[in-house]
Amino acid sequence: MSEVYMLLKKFPKGGNIHLHHNHVVSKQKMLELIFSSFLYDHLYVKASAPAMWNLDFFLNPPQGWNKVKDNPSYSKDILVKHATLLGVIDMKATNNPTNSDLRWEEMNPLFGVLGSNIINHANFSKIYMNALLQQAMDENVQYLETKSSSSNKLYVLDPARSYLVKNGKRFIDNDLGELELQFTNEVVQKFKQNNPNFVGYKRIINSYRGKDEQYILKNAKKALTLFEKYPDLVSGFDLVAEEDKGYSLLFYLDDFAKMAAKNVSLPYFFHTGETNWPDDLLSSPHNDDPVPTMGNVYDAILLGAKRVGHGIGYVKHPYLMEVLKKKNIAIEVNPTSNKMLGYVADQRHHPAITYLRYGIPIVLGSDDPATFGYDEFTVDWYEAFMSWGLNLADLRHLAFNSLRYSSLSSSEKNVAYQKWKVSYDSFILNTKTIACKQTFQNTSPHIFRIFPQESDTKGGTKIQVFGRNFHVAICKKIICKFGDMKTKGTFVYSHRIICHSPDLSHGNTIHSRVVPLTISLDGGLTYIQNTFTFSYFQNNHLPIPDIFG
Known part of the structure; x- marks a missing residue:
């Protein structure tokens, strides 16, 4: 890994x-956890097609399922390969980097390989949750929100005769999946x-947008029930x-109108505008819904979404921005997800940087990092x-x-800000200590241009200095020397420094003056050989705008 990555x-x-x-x-970590537990004896795999593998826990497996333990055909590396998009993606999808349909065709089967069938085992549910939180802390992430269905009910393996017909599975959770939430809260x-x-964790209840209205309304009501019953854990839909x-x-x-009629306050966090198709394209196969995907970018706002997921399509609508x-x-x-699913071919052109510079609030997410394989x-x-x-x-x-x-909540955010600031201040201090120990051999700084090259005699003009190897x-202390007068310089990038022109107005009756401008990067011990001339004038000139910020 690069030094930049390790620093980030x-x-x-x-x-x-x-x-x-x-x-x-x-997936590698999940399998390590399974292989080191009693559950390894009950792990089975069904390989129905090259890209259609499934894993599950059974006491007596259904026909077509093979035991994983001690089977060289199902080593951890082989299972990981068949559980991640990076492991199964074919050349057709690779050679069509903006064809999201091809990417989704390969991604969809992977959600079940090491998914809810494994994670909903009561014992492994806690193990997985703890690993999730530890992964966050290992990467200096202090707070998490994850999305999950309320239909994920916990089960155990029970050898009683009455459960053998169900392959040994006995479900111990209710229809709302409350036990799983209680287990989660206990681990957190x-x-x-x-x-x-660590700041904390919250859950967003989600539902599959390919289902009918009755299904979505049922799940929205479940989410509302859980939101009201577990307000410190469940945050929306x-x-x-x-x-x-x-x-x-x-x-x-x-459905949403019926929810609104109940005067409920269930927050919405809709996936919205995760598409690269034109506004008028009907990409949906549902004949009873002749609304283009891009219609969602309007409706998410109208329905009062607190946040929107992905939001790629908003860049086409300045008014909505x-x-x-x-x-x-x-x-x-979610930049990596957007690239892997074919929505953005080149990260340099991702609309998020436009949103950021325009002033729209954005946050960085990771979507499905394990199933993508990164x-x-x-x-x-x-x-x-x-x-x-x-x-x-x-x-x-x-x-x-x-x-x-x-x-x-507001009070929780105040605590979160304080914890984050402690971590941030420590990071800055440690990084500065490391940076100050760096030595640069055979590296000579050069100045190629300064702008502007003149200033009012009152000084204070921000001078952009462009060059190389300023790192x-x-x-060290940067000194900008205007003739005999010195000001403090500021390091911006390895190719840019900022100087401020000194005040020459006091006690001077000159109308113009030209002085040499030289710069030292070591507190005045030495000066860069490049010397530029800098001009002063009385303040009847037009001001020079600061175009660099």
Whole structure:
């Protein structure tokens, strides 16, 4: 891994608030946890096609399932390969980087390989949850929100005769999946006790957007019940799966109207605008829903979404971008997911950087890192940092946003900010210490241009100095020398320094003056050989605008 990646891994990221619960912990880690537990004896695999594998726990497996234990055909590496998009993606999908249909065709079967069948085992549910929280802390993520269905009910393996017809599975949860939530809360509270810097965790209940209205209404009501019963744990409702192939938000309008009629306050966090198709394209196969995917970018706002997931399509609608900005609706950006699913071919052109610079609040999420096969949250931060030209202020802004636009209460956010700031200050101090120990051999700085090259005699003009190898000035004092007068310089990038022109107006009656401008990167011990001339004038000239910020 690169030094930049390792540094970003240490960076305090605040929270990750766009994650699908069953697809966060790496498949390699999940299998290691299973192989080291009693559950290894009950792990079976069904390989019905090259890209259609499934894993499950049984006492007596159904026909066609093979035991994994001690079978060289089902080693951890082989199972991981068949459980991740990076492991199964074929050349056709690879050679069509913006064909999201091809990517989803290969992604959809993977959700069940090491998914709910495994994670909903009562014992493994706790093991998985603890691993998820530990993964967050290992990557300096202090808060999490994950999305999961309420239909994920816990089970145990029971050898009683009455359960053998069900392959030994005895479900112990109710229809709302409350026991799983209680187990989750138990793990979270214990983890917080052992890790004081960890802020917390919340769950967003989701439903599959390919189902009919009755199904969605039923699940929305479940989400509301859980939201009211577990307000410190459950934070809202979402619709998930491939947006282009699912029903539109408008299709479910009656459902949301019925919820609104109850005067409920269930927060919505809709996946919205996860598409690269034109506004008028009907990509959905549902004949009873003639609404293009892009219609969702309007309806998510009208339905009062607190945040929107992905939001790629908003870049086509400046008016809606302005609405998002004014209403302070954050976009949950998932750059690596968007690339792997064919929505963005080149991260340098991802619309998120436009949103960020325009002032729309964005947060960085990771979507399904384990099932994609890249595993770590830091990958998205690395992709964004390297592709969008981000600086430390941008990274700090994104980390802060992840807490500001989270589902935490106001008091919880205050605690979160304090914990994050402690981590951030420590990161800056440690990073500065490391940076100041760096030595640069055979590296000579050069100046190629300064702008502007003149200033009012009152001084204070910001002078942009462009060149190469300015990083040798890290942790050293930069001096800008205008003739005999010195001012303090500021390091911006390895190719840019800022100087401020000194005040020559006091006691001077000159109308113009030209002085040499030289720069030292080591506190005045030596000066860069390049010398530029700098002119002063009386303040009757037109001011020179600062176009660099």
